[in-house]
Amino acid sequence: MDHDAPTVLCLDAITKRFGKLVANDAISFSLRKGEVVALLGENGAGKTTLMNILFGQYTADSGSVEVFGNPLPPGNSRAALDAGVGMVHQHFTLADNMSVLENIILGTRSLFVPRLDINAARDRIKELSETFQLAISPDEKVGNLTVGERQRVEILKALYRDVRILILDEPTAVLTPQETNDLFATLKQAIANGLSIIFISHKLHEVMAISDRVVVLRHGKLVGSVNTTDTNKQALAAMMMGANATPPNIAPATTGAPLLVLENVSTPNIGTAPGLKSISLALKAGQIIGLAGVSGNGQAPLADIVGGVHFPHTGTISLNGKTIQKWTPREAVKNGIARIPEDRHKTGTVSDFDLTENAILERYVGAPFSKGGWLNWRKSRLFAKDIIAKYDVRCPGPDTPIRLLSGGNMQKLILGRVLEADPKIVLANQPVRGLDIGAVNYVHSQLLAARDRGAAILLISEDLDEIIALSDIIHVIADGQLSPAFLRNQMSPAELGIWMSGQGFDTGVAHAS
């Protein structure tokens, strides 16, 4: 990075309020040619708001933006694009039923020219995708693409317009590690071609890997701007979190009796997703079992069996020593199984229901939330209020539709909902996906507290750091097979990674104790 490079973008004292909330409080920073600036901050710190102002989707209450020395008119995406600013949104803005090419050329020519020049556009897209290592076939429907490929289309949309400044909002949140590496290669290529990049993230290791400079936001304020070479992860985390960001302490586990035991359980393959291949697993009181593995290797069928959604075709399940004959979600809940589902939006909550309704979603039948077929709203509301207070769910009140909550607060409500029932078994499927560090530490401490109360916990996660930090026992799942049990600190991340890639299973030790 050339430190004398010209400034291409300058934000001056940007302030934006939503009602009482000050989302951006007089934020100023600048970007030089060929530079990657990481915009770091927790969820709700104001990063996306700031970039939406830059890209003309919101209008700032005060402050100004200059691009290449010219003031940028506020609230006008077209002006931002014309000035050479492109944005890759966190939630992709693509039309699924249209082709890659159509998505890219949309709006790039005046609406009133008589025809689309499809062939010229296709050639240019091919040329760009070669230059920037963005493999894509222009005539494929976007709906058929993987998440990583869709992101490439988003980047191509910006490059096709010859943008000079590229904003990426949490680009790695949806990518696999391999796809993240590909993205970084593309970004380096873009820098080599003279672009400047603003990279929004709350993942510290990525910020350290890709950026030249880090700008940190906290509660809408700019709290620091440092060269990446002059800082480290700990310092950045401290800046981002304010009060220190220590993960919870972990006391040694006192393991009790087995509660839920799966023996030689198999399920059929579904499409290309492997089913379980004769898995045996015992969830014991006071113990966290971590299930490591790349998503789609059998985690879903296993979670469905533990959560009562499916009954296995072969093999047996026993609960507290008794073999289960009938197994439904309601049976599972009745038997003290708490479920934190993988997708809190789709299966964890009903987004237009309010917090009260969501809080009683699993237990509205019978006492204490209904009697004689009538719901007891008073008790239900008290329960919701109780969760809100105890689990620090930031919200206007129990009557708020849950879709208005941030991911972290939604997850806290789910956590409260299941843990307040004093569960014996907790199924935590990707419990911290998409949450910021503060919320992650909170969820982890609650899971540990449940363990110390004597609950058996099955933690399913793609994040190996999380598995290693929390689990008393680690199993790796790959292609529907379960590795032997590894004790805490027995295996290094690299060794677990080898199991995750599917090696080691063919040695005949696949059945765990």
Place this chain on the structure above:
Amino acid sequence: MEIIDILLSASFWAAAIRIASPLIFATLGELICERAGVLNLGIEGIMVAGAFAGWMAVYSGTGLWIGVGTAMLVGMLFGLLHSTLTVPFGLSQHVVGLGVTLLATSATYYAYRLALPEVTSPPKIQAFQPWDIPLLSDIPLLGPALFSQTPFTYLAFILVLVVSLVLYRTPLGLAVRAAGENPAAVAAQGLSVTAIRMGAVIIGSGFMAMGGAFLTMSAFDSFFFEMVNGRGWICIALVVFGSWKPGKALLGAVLFAAFDALQIRVQQTSLAADIPYQIFLMMPYILSILALVLMSRRAQVPAALMVPFNKGER
């Protein structure tokens, strides 16, 4: 046997094309609205208003094509009302649409009474006359069916081609389709979703009104109450039947019209001796429902149909 005779007669196919023409206009109109993401249930009322406006313009002395233009303009005004309420204000498209239908229908009947307070039977106008296309109209069967129609019918077929080309071959059509698939994608490319959607609804409503005007200016030569008679609702189904594609929608309109033309003729055959005529009246609708069930399973609904878009909303 008698049915085969009917199907092989030029007059049957000519009637089918004639019956299809108003449906083609209105179906195209609805299709444009829905492709941009707005369901326009004002269609039935806008057709009534168009039928009256075109006829009234000609009755008061303008030329036929000015009459068509007047009908279109009136339709576009109702489209402006509909789109103002549904697009920038984001109101329920169902409620607004039905409201526009009620308003347009009642306002038309009111205007009719104001314009012609004394008459018992509505006056006739000199409607569009069939215009034989040289050479083509001499082709056996096909000629009289397709090429001895009124210019208003030819316009319907030309419009299918034009709408198809605009939707699939121009930047404007791309923007309209994208607005119906994911308005956020349109906004992110610096275009105005509001302008595109309102424009589509206004133009689409203009086409609906032309469909209504066809009834009073080409199919018949006068205006009656209830003359639109549910054709607007049929067009909404035809859009689904056509999987939101102009060519397929044209096919659906002709198919429905053929059923309709067929049932009138079957009523005059020996079959009618044993079967009550109501059964024949039902036939086009029943066959349409069956066709709809079969076709709509693979239909491609615009993903953002009936989803309002507000800039800057999370």
